[in-house]
Amino acid sequence: MMAERPENLIPTIGVIKDIRVDTPDIKTFTVVTRDGKKPFDHKPGQCAMLSIPGVGEAMFSITSSPTVTDRMEFSVKKCGRLTDILHQTEIGQEITIRGPYGRPFPVDTDFKGKDLLFISGGVGLAPIHSVIDYCLNNRENYGKIAIVYGSRSKNDLLDIDEINNVWAKAENTDVYLTIDRAQEGWNGHVGFVPNYVTELGFDTSMTAVLCGPPIMIKFTLQGLYSQGFKPEQIYTTLEMRMKCGIGKCGRCNVGSKYVCKDGPVFRFDELSQLPDEY
Amino acid sequence: MIYSCEISHLDDLFKEISSFEKLYLPVDENESLSSRYEVYSEGKKMSDRLNTVRSPKDFFFPQTENLMAFKTEGKKIDIIDVRQENEDFAVFGVRACDARAFKVLDNVFLKDVPDSYYADRRAHGTIISLACSRPVETCFCHTFDIDPTEPDGDVKSWKTEEKLYLEPVTEKGNKFIEKLLSVSDILKEEGTETPADVAKQKEQTKKIIKKLPLYSLSKEKFGAGKTEEYFNSPEWDKLSESCLGCGTCTFVCPTCQCYDIKDFKTNNGVIRYRCWDSCMYSDFTMMAAGQPRHHQKERFRQRFMHKLVYYPTDYDGLFSCVGCGRCLQKCPIHMNIAKVMKTLTPVSDGGDK
Numbered sequence: 001m002m003a004e005r006p007e008n009l010i011p012t013i014g015v016i017k018d019i020r021v022d023t024p025d026i027k028t029f030t031v032v033t034r035d036g037k038k039p040f041d042h043k044p045g046q047c048a049m050l051s052i053p054g055v056g057e058a059m060f061s062i063t064s065s066p067t068v069t070d071r072m073e074f075s076v077k078k079c080g081r082l083t084d085i086l087h088q089t090e091i092g093q094e095i096t097i098r099g100p101y102g103r104p105f106p107v108d109t110d111f112k113g114k115d116l117l118f119i120s121g122g123v124g125l126a127p128i129h130s131v132i133d134y135c136l137n138n139r140e141n142y143g144k145i146a147i148v149y150g151s152r153s154k155n156d157l158l159d160i161d162e163i164n165n166v167w168a169k170a171e172n173t174d175v176y177l178t179i180d181r182a183q184e185g186w187n188g189h190v191g192f193v194p195n196y197v198t199e200l201g202f203d204t205s206m207t208a209v210l211c212g213p214p215i216m217i218k219f220t221l222q223g224l225y226s227q228g229f230k231p232e233q234i235y236t237t238l239e240m241r242m243k244c245g246i247g248k249c250g251r252c253n254v255g256s257k258y259v260c261k262d263g264p265v266f267r268f269d270e271l272s273q274l275p276d277e278y
Numbered sequence: 279m280i281y282s283c284e285i286s287h288l289d290d291l292f293k294e295i296s297s298f299e300k301l302y303l304p305v306d307e308n309e310s311l312s313s314r315y316e317v318y319s320e321g322k323k324m325s326d327r328l329n330t331v332r333s334p335k336d337f338f339f340p341q342t343e344n345l346m347a348f349k350t351e352g353k354k355i356d357i358i359d360v361r362q363e364n365e366d367f368a369v370f371g372v373r374a375c376d377a378r379a380f381k382v383l384d385n386v387f388l389k390d391v392p393d394s395y396y397a398d399r400r401a402h403g404t405i406i407s408l409a410c411s412r413p414v415e416t417c418f419c420h421t422f423d424i425d426p427t428e429p430d431g432d433v434k435s436w437k438t439e440e441k442l443y444l445e446p447v448t449e450k451g452n453k454f455i456e457k458l459l460s461v462s463d464i465l466k467e468e469g470t471e472t473p474a475d476v477a478k479q480k481e482q483t484k485k486i487i488k489k490l491p492l493y494s495l496s497k498e499k500f501g502a503g504k505t506e507e508y509f510n511s512p513e514w515d516k517l518s519e520s521c522l523g524c525g526t527c528t529f530v531c532p533t534c535q536c537y538d539i540k541d542f543k544t545n546n547g548v549i550r551y552r553c554w555d556s557c558m559y560s561d562f563t564m565m566a567a568g569q570p571r572h573h574q575k576e577r578f579r580q581r582f583m584h585k586l587v588y589y590p591t592d593y594d595g596l597f598s599c600v601g602c603g604r605c606l607q608k609c610p611i612h613m614n615i616a617k618v619m620k621t622l623t624p625v626s627d628g629g630d631k
Contacts, residue, residue, distance in 0.1 A: 053348035080566035250536030256591035
């Protein structure tokens with residue numbers, strides 16, 4: 001061992017302490033260190049590299065808020081080699097973890113005192129979950145909070161219990177849920193997220209955070225712009241393939257930026273300076 | 279201080295160096311048609327060719343290297359640090375282009391969050407550069423403000439008809455010369471003035487440079503902040519049309535540093551290693567969620583935009599091409615950065631981004 005030479009690429013051990021089945025293809029994994037602690041501190045919007053040796057390593061957004069100090073949570077959609085195997089693991093399985101990586105949401109600066117509008121679709125809730133929790137835990141620092149969240153069906157809504165029992169009941173906080181197509185047992189709104197956001201007609205002084213599939217982002221943005229929102233008040237978080245997490249391996253390079261260290265959180269006026277390759 | 283040794287004693291000098299540390303020397307292969315680095319042993323002759331096929335970046339950022347190992351048992355995982363302390367070594371005959379390439383690599387691997395694998399090799403490796411006296415038609419280091427008669431490196435050297443001159447320029451270089459002097463019978467102090475035969479050689483080299491086919495190639499229209507001018511250039515289509523996506527340009531490039539990290543299973547565990555990768559490959563950016571660069575054109579553009587615009591934007595205007603000419607010699611479809619630089623013209627209004 002060469003402890004005197006710190007190396008970012010060498011991870012630490014994490015233990016899967018709990019697995020929650022959220023939707024048919026999304027599970028939320030609770031990860032702690034071997035001695036039962038939170039692996040490291042982080043800020044909302046930051047990511048961590050998780051791996052199962054022999055399968056692979058990939059970047060995941062940290063779903064739990066920094067205000068959760070005894071564990072870390074990751075909502076993971078089953079969609080590739082590593083996530084397939086992750087979904088097959090059982091409680092007690094060890095994985096490797098390193099981080100935190102990336103530029104977080106400016107929760108303690110630009111967001112402070114603002115009315116916040118969170119718009120999300122599908123597993124896109126995972127990265128902004130930590131921001132919402134953080135803001136609700138520091139409620140006095142922010143104005144009105146509105147959350148629009150949609151998914152394919154009611155079975156695909158992530159964290160529905162927490163949304164209904166915590167977020168919807170929070171002070172000065174409105175939650176708007178929608179699903180793509182009508183479904184038995186669903187009395188809520190039916191329709192795509194972008195249209196719903198336009199229908200709801202939010203105050204254009206709000207600061208918006210978008211995360212979801214590219215098609216949702218594209219049309220939601222168009223709607224927000226036509227209502228008078230400016231790129232400077234809309235944030236998103238990008239996804240690119242990553243290997244190192246520290247701006248060296250080259251994979252997440254977009255223009256002169258590296259999504260792993262300069263992002264993943266960007267404002268749309270910043271993105272407009274970059275080539276459209278993300 | 280400049281030191282010298284008679285050319286007839288060159289082999290003895292190499293022997294002396296290799297008595298205290300491992301010495302890598304460029305040697306001829308394929309009946310002198312190309313050269314490669316080999317560990318010096320008695321009788322090996324230094325190649326007089328300009329560039330080795332593979333650049334000396336290999337010594338600091340090898341094509342593959344093990345990063346760590348894992349032992350897994352049931353649900354348990356143990357991480358094993360496989361890093362070893364490197365021993366001192368010297369790389370001789372690094373040309374000016376390749377010597378400058380380390381400045382480009384250092385920015386990536388040593389700044390911000392340092393890479394301990396690269397950093398340790400850099401700490402232990404002494405680069406002894408060698409001034410060029412006969413630049414060839416694929417050379418264009420002068421385009422990037424590199425003077426092939428005054429190369430970077432820990433120790434600079436000049437080889438004339440009569441003598442090999444060595445001048446230490448860094449702390450590491452000074453230590454190297456001290457070590458060499460302590461064992462050497464043939465290394466002599468030459469003084470601080472440029473020797474007459476070196477001055478003459480420099481003058482001749484500069485004359486040759488002016489006659490090179492790429493002498494007029496200019497970098498001035500590229501550089502930091504020029505994304506809008508070139509990203510949507512219609513010329514990328516034609517330029518990239520024949521690109522095979524083979525990645526040869528990347529692998530021979532002394533500044534390309536993109537890498538992949540992968541695992542392989544052994545009989546009793548897992549080894550995680552990294553290996554060179556190329557932004558020219560289709561799976562470089564492939565994700566479960568999609569592919570941001572669908573076509574070879576976009577991957578081709580990424581490589582050249584990175585060298586000519588993105589890298590200079592990130593690192594004070596320094597370009598990540600050093601004009602070594604390897605890609606000019608090796609590309610199977612004869613496409614290369616010089617052609618790209620000549621062809622691209624700035625899109626004045628930024629195009630339809």
